[in-house]
Amino acid sequence: xxxxxxxLLFLLKKLPxxxxxxxxxxxxxxxxxxxxxxxxxxxxxxxxxxxxxxFSYCYDLNDAELRDLAQGLKRLSYAKRVELNLNxxxxxxxxxxxxxxxxxxxxxxxxxxxxxxxxxxxxxxxxFSELGKRLRARQMLELNxxxxxxxxxxxxxxxxxxxxxxxLKKLKKLNLNFNRCIQITDDGFSSLTDSLSQLKELRSLKLxxxx
Numbered sequence: 540x541x542x543x544x545x546x547l548l549f550l551l552k553k554l555p556x557x558x559x560x561x562x563x564x565x566x567x568x569x570x571x572x573x574x575x576x577x578x579x580x581x582x583x584x585x586x587x588x589x590x591x592x593x594f595s596y597c598y599d600l601n602d603a604e605l606r607d608l609a610q611g612l613k614r615l616s617y618a619k620r621v622e623l624n625l626n627x628x629x630x631x632x633x634x635x636x637x638x639x640x641x642x643x644x645x646x647x648x649x650x651x652x653x654x655x656x657x658x659x660x661x662x663x664x665x666x667f668s669e670l671g672k673r674l675r676a677r678q679m680l681e682l683n684x685x686x687x688x689x690x691x692x693x694x695x696x697x698x699x700x701x702x703x704x705x706x707l708k709k710l711k712k713l714n715l716n717f718n719r720c721i722q723i724t725d726d727g728f729s730s731l732t733d734s735l736s737q738l739k740e741l742r743s744l745k746l747x748x749x750x
Contacts, residue, residue: 551583560584561591564600577604581611588619588648595626595655602635609642618646622653626685631656633664651681657716658688665699679707683714687747692720694727705734713738716747723748 551557581587592608594600612621621643625631636656643649656662682704686692697717704713715731717723728748735744 548579548583551580554584556586557584558587559589560587561589561593563593564597575607577608578610581608581614585614586617587615588617590615590618590620591622591624593622593624594628595624595657596628598627598629600625600628601630602632605631605635605639609638612639612642613645615646617648619648620651620653620681621646621649624653624655625659626655626657628659629661631659632661636662636664650678652679653681653683655683655685656687656689657685660688660690662686662689663691663696665696678709680709681712682707682710683712685714685716686720687716688719689717690719690721692717693722694724694730697723697727698730701731701734704731705737707738709740710738711740712743713741714745718747 547562551560581590584590615621623639643652684700697720704710713735731748735741
């Protein structure tokens with residue numbers, strides 16, 4: 540069943556205590572469907588503890604829509620887990636990712652973050668530029684980052700990510716995927732290894748570094 544636009548907004552208004560929301564968005568060329576949509580959606584579902592949004596292969600999803608989503612994410616004061624799948628969203632750039640991640644700083648209960656950017660070839664922005672300090676100040680327990688085929692990422696980028704990850708002292712589960720990031724070399728992976736060795740509370744580790 541496909542539920543979009545006003546139908547979903549109407550449904551959520553009838554579920555004021557909803558704690559988990561898992562949505563998959565299909566490819567559409569009708570930009571009006573998503574205009575100011577995410578801000579409205581998350582303004583209604585303010586009690587969510589788990590939010591999963593799957594935009595994979597929404598080739599037309601753009602930075603303006605991510606900025607709208609960012610406005611909605613700011614309102615999720617109770618969310619403990621957020622999953623954002625932007626796989627193959629080819630129009631997404633740093634200009635959309637930056638405000639999106641900045642908005643997660645306002646999700647004060649956040650303990651688990653899953654961010655997937657597979658084949659987002661225009662991304663060069665380090666997510667920890669916005670998230671790092673705030674995540675360190677919280678009880679961040681789980682982090683999943685997928686940068687597969689993000690071809691602009693290099694050793695400098697990975698070093699920045701590594702430096703911030705090692706500060707997440709309470710982290711128990713970590714999944715990192717840099718598969719097919721062709722500019723990352725052994726030097727970059729060495730900096731990551733050094734950082735991971737300092738995560739004394741880590742219980743689960745999954746690394747995909749090279750095909």
